[in-house]
Amino acid sequence: MFLRLVADSFGRRPRHKLLTGAALALGMGVATAALSVSLDVGDRLAKEFRGLGANLLVTPQADSLPLEIGGVDYRPVNAGAYLPEADLPKLKTIFWRNNVIAFSPVLEVRVASWTPQYSPASATFVKPATNGDSVLIGTWSNHSVSLPDGRGFLTGLEQTSPWWRVEGSWFQDGAGECIVGKAFAERNGVIVGSPLYLATSSSEGRSLKVTGIFTSGGSEDKAVVTSLSIVQQYVGKPGQYRKLYVSALTKPEDDFGRRNPKTMTPAEFERWSCSPYVSSIAYSMEQVLPGADVRVVRRVAEGEGQILTRVRMLLWLVTGAALLAAALAVGASSAASVIERRTEIGLMKALGAGSGTVGFLLAAEQLLLAFVGGGAGYALGIILARLLGERIFGAAPQPSLIVFLVIIALGTGVTLLGSAIPLRRASRYEPAPILRGE
Amino acid sequence: MAALPSGNRAMFWRIIRRLLGANRGRLFVMLLALGAGAAVTAALLNLQVDAKRRLTTEFRALGANVIVAPRATSDTAARGETLPESDYQLVPSIPINMGGKAASLFVLAEAKSFGSARSIPAVVVGTREEGDAANRIRFSWQLSASVSHTESNCWIGRNVASQLRVNTGERVFLKAAEREETCHIWAIVDSGEAEDNQIEVNLESAQRLAGLPGRISLIQVSVPGTPKTVQRYIDDLQKQIPAADVHGIRQFTEGEAKIYNRISGLLTATIGIVLLLTALCVMAAMTNVAMERKMDVGLMKAIGGSIRRVLRLFLAEAALLGLAGGMIGAAAGIFLSIGLGKAVFGVAARPRLIVYPVAVALTVTVAIISAYPLRRLAGIRPASVFRGEA
Numbered sequence: 104m105f106l107r108l109v110a111d112s113f114g115r116r117p118r119h120k121l122l123t124g125a126a127l128a129l130g131m132g133v134a135t136a137a138l139s140v141s142l143d144v145g146d147r148l149a150k151e152f153r154g155l156g157a158n159l160l161v162t163p164q165a166d167s168l169p170l171e172i173g174g175v176d177y178r179p180v181n182a183g184a185y186l187p188e189a190d191l192p193k194l195k196t197i198f199w200r201n202n203v204i205a206f207s208p209v210l211e212v213r214v215a216s217w218t219p220q221y222s223p224a225s226a227t228f229v230k231p232a233t234n235g236d237s238v239l240i241g242t243w244s245n246h247s248v249s250l251p252d253g254r255g256f257l258t259g260l261e262q263t264s265p266w267w268r269v270e271g272s273w274f275q276d277g278a279g280e281c282i283v284g285k286a287f288a289e290r291n292g293v294i295v296g297s298p299l300y301l302a303t304s305s306s307e308g309r310s311l312k313v314t315g316i317f318t319s320g321g322s323e324d325k326a327v328v329t330s331l332s333i334v335q336q337y338v339g340k341p342g343q344y345r346k347l348y349v350s351a352l353t354k355p356e357d358d359f360g361r362r363n364p365k366t367m368t369p370a371e372f373e374r375w376s377c378s379p380y381v382s383s384i385a386y387s388m389e390q391v392l393p394g395a396d397v398r399v400v401r402r403v404a405e406g407e408g409q410i411l412t413r414v415r416m417l418l419w420l421v422t423g424a425a426l427l428a429a430a431l432a433v434g435a436s437s438a439a440s441v442i443e444r445r446t447e448i449g450l451m452k453a454l455g456a457g458s459g460t461v462g463f464l465l466a467a468e469q470l471l472l473a474f475v476g477g478g479a480g481y482a483l484g485i486i487l488a489r490l491l492g493e494r495i496f497g498a499a500p501q502p503s504l505i506v507f508l509v510i511i512a513l514g515t516g517v518t519l520l521g522s523a524i525p526l527r528r529a530s531r532y533e534p535a536p537i538l539r540g541e
Numbered sequence: 542m543a544a545l546p547s548g549n550r551a552m553f554w555r556i557i558r559r560l561l562g563a564n565r566g567r568l569f570v571m572l573l574a575l576g577a578g579a580a581v582t583a584a585l586l587n588l589q590v591d592a593k594r595r596l597t598t599e600f601r602a603l604g605a606n607v608i609v610a611p612r613a614t615s616d617t618a619a620r621g622e623t624l625p626e627s628d629y630q631l632v633p634s635i636p637i638n639m640g641g642k643a644a645s646l647f648v649l650a651e652a653k654s655f656g657s658a659r660s661i662p663a664v665v666v667g668t669r670e671e672g673d674a675a676n677r678i679r680f681s682w683q684l685s686a687s688v689s690h691t692e693s694n695c696w697i698g699r700n701v702a703s704q705l706r707v708n709t710g711e712r713v714f715l716k717a718a719e720r721e722e723t724c725h726i727w728a729i730v731d732s733g734e735a736e737d738n739q740i741e742v743n744l745e746s747a748q749r750l751a752g753l754p755g756r757i758s759l760i761q762v763s764v765p766g767t768p769k770t771v772q773r774y775i776d777d778l779q780k781q782i783p784a785a786d787v788h789g790i791r792q793f794t795e796g797e798a799k800i801y802n803r804i805s806g807l808l809t810a811t812i813g814i815v816l817l818l819t820a821l822c823v824m825a826a827m828t829n830v831a832m833e834r835k836m837d838v839g840l841m842k843a844i845g846g847s848i849r850r851v852l853r854l855f856l857a858e859a860a861l862l863g864l865a866g867g868m869i870g871a872a873a874g875i876f877l878s879i880g881l882g883k884a885v886f887g888v889a890a891r892p893r894l895i896v897y898p899v900a901v902a903l904t905v906t907v908a909i910i911s912a913y914p915l916r917r918l919a920g921i922r923p924a925s926v927f928r929g930e931a
Contacts, residue, residue, distance in 0.1 A: 129821045137811060144807065151803055155603070155796040160733055168704055169738045170664055172647040173610075173758075177662075266795040320791025398733040406603035413599055414804055416885045417592055418811070424581050425815045431577035438570045487814065495806045525566060 109468055119440065120472065126436040127476030128483060130429030131514050135484020135506055137422040140491055143500035145415055149352050151496075152411065153204060157263050157348035158403045159385055161186070164396045166345075174322025175238055176211060185210075185343035186395055188331070193391040194349070195250050198376070199384045202352040205262030208344035210241040210334045214301045215308075216327065218293060237287060238326040239301055241334025241344075244273040260328070263348045264319065271295040271315030274329055281329035282315040290325075301327065303337050347395075349388070353381040355408030381408075430513065434521030437469055441525040453534035462526050469518045477514030481507055553854065560837070560858050572866045575904055578820065579870025580877060583900035585812045587878040591890040593805050597765050599886070600801065601640045605761035606793040607775055612786045623756035624785055626744075631781050632760055634671060640763035643670040644744060647758045648751040650717040652740060654707045663701055664739045665715055667747020693746065695724035698737040702729045713740065715750055722746045768798035820903070824911040843923035855912055863908025867901035874900065 113120050163184035170177040186208075194203055213236050243259035250256055261273065274280035283293050293299060293313055302308025311329055318324060335341050354360070360380035364372055376383045381404045385397040444465075451461050484506075489499040561568055600606075609632065611622035629644040646667040653660035695713065697705075707713060707726060715722045724746065730736050748754050764774045771794060779787040789795075834855060841851045875892045882890025 126821075133815055136814060140807070140811065148800070148803070151800050152796070154799050156792050166700075168661060168663055168700055170649060170662055171735060171738065172649070172664055177649060264792070266791040268791075318791065320788055320794070398737070400733040402604050402732065402734060404733075406600075409602045410596075410599050410800070413885055414596070417588075418807070420588075420881050420885060421585065421808070421811050421815065424585060425811075428577055428581040428815065431573060435570045435574035435577075439567070491807075491810050491814070495803055495810060528566065 131480025132483035136487035139488035161347035284324035575866025576870035580874035583874030859912035863905035867904030871900035
């Protein structure tokens with residue numbers, strides 16, 4: 104009988120039920136979309152922020168003071184310490200290895216450069232006066248690091264400095280190729296494809312093929328960039344580097360993250376090292392790179408943290424607003440659907456139904472609506488979230504079970520709450536005046 | 542309506558009053574739905590404009606994004622290239638708290654702590670700053686700070702401090718060629734970048750030390766605004782200072798542009814969808830309420846009301862409700878957004894007056910559209926309504 108009453112109610116007024124259900128579905132749809140996007144946005148934006156480049160810088164602990172002005176180090180060549188390149192695969196073995204998304208070691212040397220000129224008199228290429236000092240930067244480009252577990256990891260400057268723009272192509276690792284900065288190219292009249300001779304004061308010069316001209320917007324525009332192994336030969340430090348740029352996905356630092364790990368209790372330290380704070384990643388990197396000093400690039404890390412925190416809060420607020428609006432609209436609509444059934448309630452009571460039975464019947468109807476509407480809304484919201492995610496980040500958020508549960512719970516709660524108030528009033532109705540239409 | 546005799550008009554309003562007053566629960570539900578919709582609309586509209594503007598300011602946490610440097614000349618000695626200090630005056634001032642500008646001069650000098658014979662070479666940077674140019678959050682990087690000596694303060698990088706074995710409050714002697722300067726260590730800086738290896742003094746000291754009065758090495762500017770604004774700023778500045786090379790720091794301008802576009806797209810899309818679906822939800826709720834007006838329509842038709850007049854009555858009722866709900870809701874929404882702005886950005890969002898009428902108008906429109914299904918009631922036969930058939 105109970106089921107028949109419910110079924111009858113749906114069958115008799117399909118339009119009404121459809122409208123209430125649609126309101127529910129729409130409301131829950133917005134809520135789902137907003138929730139899914141908000142849950143997902145932190146990770147996506149953190150990846151986006153890696154466009155700002157490295158947030159960790161590794162230098163030798165025992166280094167002498169770098170005397171760097173405008174990208175040129177004025178230290179004598181033999182001054183300062185170096186770090187072994189062989190340690191680098193260990194970076195992908197630390198606890199936060201999946202957060203380390205790219206790294207590139209750097210070794211710099213000051214060189215004299217010239218392009219050969221054809222002398223018509225002797226019909227040979229001759230060396231003109233050198234173009235003076237410039238900086239040769241050795242680093243990785245699309246370099247495959249073989250990890251201890253046998254897999255390969257492709258990384259290099261393209262990943263740690265994604266804002267570099269190269270006309271032509273990047274140099275091949277170890278192929279005797281180089282790319283030159285735009286300012287360098289303009290000054291020295293270097294074009295793509297031409298050979299470039301480079302020599303240091305201590306080593307014999309050799310020729311590199313220019314494969315591209317890059318702009319970085321920084322001091323590198325005046326330099327030449329080639330593969331690390333070539334610069335190691337120039338400096339006479341095989342397998343060594345001087346600076347390492349690391350780009351890692353991090354969680355914005357809060358007050359806890361900023362604390363000094365040395366003053367923490369073991370339990371706190373455990374919690375600290377199990378959160379991907381930039382400082383705890385730096386700490387675990389220091390463990391595997393002996394003799395290295397891992398520094399957090401504050402400008403990038405803190406700027407990122409501040410912006411991410413704000414944006415996340417903003418999105419949660421928008422989500423909150425969406426949830427609130429959806430809840431109110433759904434509540435109002437289910438309240439309305441109870442109010443309009445006063446006559447029916449009056450009739451049921453006149454036939455001897457108690458307030459409890461009536462309430463239960465109506466609540467069951469509303470619950471059914473909430474499940475159907477909420478489910479449809481969830482599906483709608485997931486589609487919406489996909490569209491949004493794909494348009495904005497190029498990747499759809501994963502549908503999550505938590506969102507589904509939250510949505511169903513919210514839908515049920517709001518619907519019941521919305522109908523509870525009119526139901527309470529309905530339970531006090533005297534059947535006679537209602538049936539008389541008063 | 543102006544054509545109606547005054548008696549008719551009085552009757553019109555009387556009916557409206559009765560319609561509204563007849564069922565308080567129903568009135569409340571409708572006002573709640575409309576008000577909530579209006580509040581969310583107003584809050585989000587107000588926040589959206591404000592949040593985008595604030596975001597561009599937030600990006601200044603990343604520091605300078607534009608650099609004015611000497612043009613690379615054919616002789617490459619980077620050290621010798623300087624700009625006249627007057628170029629610094631040509632860079633327009635940035636409103637306070639929104640960014641800033643800074644002029645720097647780099648000098649290679651010998652640094653020595655007080656009472657020690659050993660001196661080490663270090664890079665000395667002379668800076669004159671206006672607003673938060675170089676690094677807005679630099680104060681959070683200071684390891685320790687001491688009393689300020691107004692004349693000769695200096696910040697020193699943590700690596701310099703550890704090599705010189707000095708602490709805050711002590712003095713450092715700087716020497717380049719035969720020129721000497723002294724400064725009081727005000728703070729020790731830990732930035733993770735070049736600042737860790739530098740000593741920062743005021744611009745005049747560095748100029749005296751370098752023997753280059755009135756010269757600077759470069760100007761850093763932290764320009765707030767959307768990617769387009771920043772590019773326009775760079776182009777304008779290049780025209781102002783044709784002798785120098787003005788360019789964006791690609792690392793930041795490009796990264797910022799990408800992130801800004803993502804976030805603002807996200808915000809616009811989310812808010813757009815929320816607004817649209819809020820309207821739909823309100824409409825669904827309202828339509829439900831409107832449908833129960835069948836009895837009234839039937840009665841009015843039975844006693845001779847023309848369809849148009851009856852419809853006009855209900856539309857007027859809906860419009861009135863929309864207006865009331867909208868006015869209350871939008872006001873609440875604007876206050877809400879002020880609070881939200883404060884919670885997110887620490888600064889109250891400035892209420893935009895244009896948002897208020899827009900939100901109210903939207904609510905009234907939604908209310909009228911939701912009452913529109915009543916049109917279908919025009920075809921109703923009064924008798925069947927009363928018999929309870931329709």
